[in-house]
Amino acid sequence: MKEIVVLSGKGGTGKTTIVASFAALAKNKVLCDCDVDAADLHLLLKPKIKETHEFRSGQTAVIDENRCTRCCLCEEVCRFEAIKGLEVDATACEGCGFCAQVCPENAITMEENLAGHWYIAETKYGPLVHARLGIAQENSGKLVNVVRQNARSIGQKEGLEYIITDGPPGIGCPVISSLSGADLALLVTEPTLSGIHDLERVVGVCRHFGVLALVCINKYDINEENTRIIEKSCQNQGIEVISKIPYEPKVSESIAEGVPLVEYIDNGASQEIRSLWQTLSKVVRANQ
Amino acid sequence: MIISIASGKGGTGKTLVATSLALSLGKQVQILDCDVEEPNVHVLLRPTIVQSKPVCIPVPKIDKAKCTYCGECAKVCAYHALAVVKKLVLIFPELCHGCGACSYLCPAKAISEEGREMGVVELGCAGEIEFVQGKLTIGEAMATPVIREVKRHIDPTKTVIIDVSPGTSCPVVEAVRDSDFCLLVTEPTPFGLHDLSLAVDTVKVLGISCGIVLNRAGGTYNRIEEYCLEKDIPLLMRIPLDMGIARLYSRGATLVQGMPEWRGKFLELFHIIEEIVAEHRQVRT
Numbered sequence: 001m002k003e004i005v006v007l008s009g010k011g012g013t014g015k016t017t018i019v020a021s022f023a024a025l026a027k028n029k030v031l032c033d034c035d036v037d038a039a040d041l042h043l044l045l046k047p048k049i050k051e052t053h054e055f056r057s058g059q060t061a062v063i064d065e066n067r068c069t070r071c072c073l074c075e076e077v078c079r080f081e082a083i084k085g086l087e088v089d090a091t092a093c094e095g096c097g098f099c100a101q102v103c104p105e106n107a108i109t110m111e112e113n114l115a116g117h118w119y120i121a122e123t124k125y126g127p128l129v130h131a132r133l134g135i136a137q138e139n140s141g142k143l144v145n146v147v148r149q150n151a152r153s154i155g156q157k158e159g160l161e162y163i164i165t166d167g168p169p170g171i172g173c174p175v176i177s178s179l180s181g182a183d184l185a186l187l188v189t190e191p192t193l194s195g196i197h198d199l200e201r202v203v204g205v206c207r208h209f210g211v212l213a214l215v216c217i218n219k220y221d222i223n224e225e226n227t228r229i230i231e232k233s234c235q236n237q238g239i240e241v242i243s244k245i246p247y248e249p250k251v252s253e254s255i256a257e258g259v260p261l262v263e264y265i266d267n268g269a270s271q272e273i274r275s276l277w278q279t280l281s282k283v284v285r286a287n288q
Numbered sequence: 289m290i291i292s293i294a295s296g297k298g299g300t301g302k303t304l305v306a307t308s309l310a311l312s313l314g315k316q317v318q319i320l321d322c323d324v325e326e327p328n329v330h331v332l333l334r335p336t337i338v339q340s341k342p343v344c345i346p347v348p349k350i351d352k353a354k355c356t357y358c359g360e361c362a363k364v365c366a367y368h369a370l371a372v373v374k375k376l377v378l379i380f381p382e383l384c385h386g387c388g389a390c391s392y393l394c395p396a397k398a399i400s401e402e403g404r405e406m407g408v409v410e411l412g413c414a415g416e417i418e419f420v421q422g423k424l425t426i427g428e429a430m431a432t433p434v435i436r437e438v439k440r441h442i443d444p445t446k447t448v449i450i451d452v453s454p455g456t457s458c459p460v461v462e463a464v465r466d467s468d469f470c471l472l473v474t475e476p477t478p479f480g481l482h483d484l485s486l487a488v489d490t491v492k493v494l495g496i497s498c499g500i501v502l503n504r505a506g507g508t509y510n511r512i513e514e515y516c517l518e519k520d521i522p523l524l525m526r527i528p529l530d531m532g533i534a535r536l537y538s539r540g541a542t543l544v545q546g547m548p549e550w551r552g553k554f555l556e557l558f559h560i561i562e563e564i565v566a567e568h569r570q571v572r573t
Contacts, residue, residue: 009326011298011454016479037457038296038483059366079388091461091493096387097366110366135486136493138458141429169298169454170325173429193540194303194328201326204426222531223538255477256509 001155002284003163005034005182007206009198011169013188014218017251018273019166020044020260023125025277029162031123032151033130034144034178036116041166044260047121047128055118055131055146057139059095059110061088067107074099074108091136115139118146120154127154141173148178162281171205179205184284185213191226199230203239212287213239216276220244242283243276245269289565290448292322292467294491296483298454300473301503301527306451307332308543312554315416318446322463323453324407324422324434332542335414343422343437344403345386345430350377354398361390361399382429407434411441418443431459439463447558456483456490464491468565470498471524476509484512488521497568499561504529522564525557 004022006015016035023031023045033041063074063086075083078099082092100108115138118131129151131143151163167178167185179185185206189199199215206213215234220227227244234241248269254261262270293306307329310319321329348361348370359372369383370390381404391399407424422438424431431453439462442448452463464470470491474480484500491498498521502512505526516523527533527543536546544551 010328012300035455037455037460038298038486040297040479040482043478043482077388077392079386091465094385094387095366096385096389097364098387098389098392101364101389101393133457135456135489136461140457170431171426172325172424172431172459174457175325176427176429190538192538193331194537197328197331198326201426208427222534226538252475252477252504252507252509255479258478
């Protein structure tokens, strides 16, 4: 089984549009949405949820007012400024438990957070594992791990060929959790100066974790000069640009209709995504 | 006044709005790039950087002469960043949040702290705009310490504009916290709406009032407008879907530089935000 993760660094370059199209094109796969704090893939794949699980992770300090003698030691030791006037700001608390350890009255307990939910679902394209991080919760990296592990075990159980993962933007904790140990990363960029800058950083992360990276330039015709800059810089770094997708004004419409682009239209952009999947699946199978 | 620019969904135009707002104000303004994973404000403003400071978090260092291998440090660490195996203390610095519990609670006083660099803060200016950005080191997972450090440079005498990362989790919470107002930039698609609603919920948990900028407006999808009405959130600006704007951005030009007529609209936006914030303060007092 091969695991392909789609990343971008910069947000809004077209990751989900491409993954949803892969969902329609690839056979024998499990789909996985690792953008757990702004997951959108389910809006196109219309899953039927079969299992809902709680994601419990991290802790928050709770002060028992009756035992508290207002000595304020907790406030003093907390480096996250999460205790102010003996009130715990749950959005600032990192759950380290330092305050609970030092409280001379044992007035502080650490309570486990319900930090979100994750789901196993069925779509017309195959199984999907996705999640929803609770509002203002942390530990998105751990939730990504749970999602990936479950996608992997479904893949193994059903003898599937691919895990196709829609990754989060950025380069931090949830990206690292989505990427480490994957077989291949497809980096979707756009020919804007921001896109170029952000691509460089996400390429760095792939290199850091030793994952093969391939690049796809989406909306390449918006600025062909920048597209050439990206191609050149990738060439210099020994990274292959395997696809250039033209700007397609109907993308928004296809999202509004809730249909993967390749099933919505059959012209330039959609044909390019078809051949992108052909190339990608070939490369990932050949990559040992 | 602190105005943060967030979105939920990535690529909706946060940086475009943040930089155009800063340029329209021109003076007495500070722009903070708190999208420390992928900071892009500098791409559009091209500031002169005058200072770069490492961001470190304190991680434990064991004094072997004093350590009794009692295991207390490993027991108190909520992040499993320490493990004690017989006569050996293993430290996993990338798991450490720098809370300081281990060094404080070590009965033998055998733990000191040393800084571990996880990014940099860069200071500079673009014209009269004061510029601060954080940059997370590649391969590092935790963005929040870098964001916190960027925000230590807030100058409360100025208008502070904070560019936030996409999403709704800890980096967003850290960046938006303590703002007077949060502008949420979205686009007219179900993705835009879905992630906007998550962002609105996050901002509400933080007790911050918000307004919406609809980017790439036009077309037939009107669920964003309906959502704003339903939730009673002001729709403060529309930026039309326009290839001219997209091309400007691709070259790294801001909206107000490429299309100066937008300066007036951004100033108007700023005054409306001022009014909302003033009203909010009155209600509170």
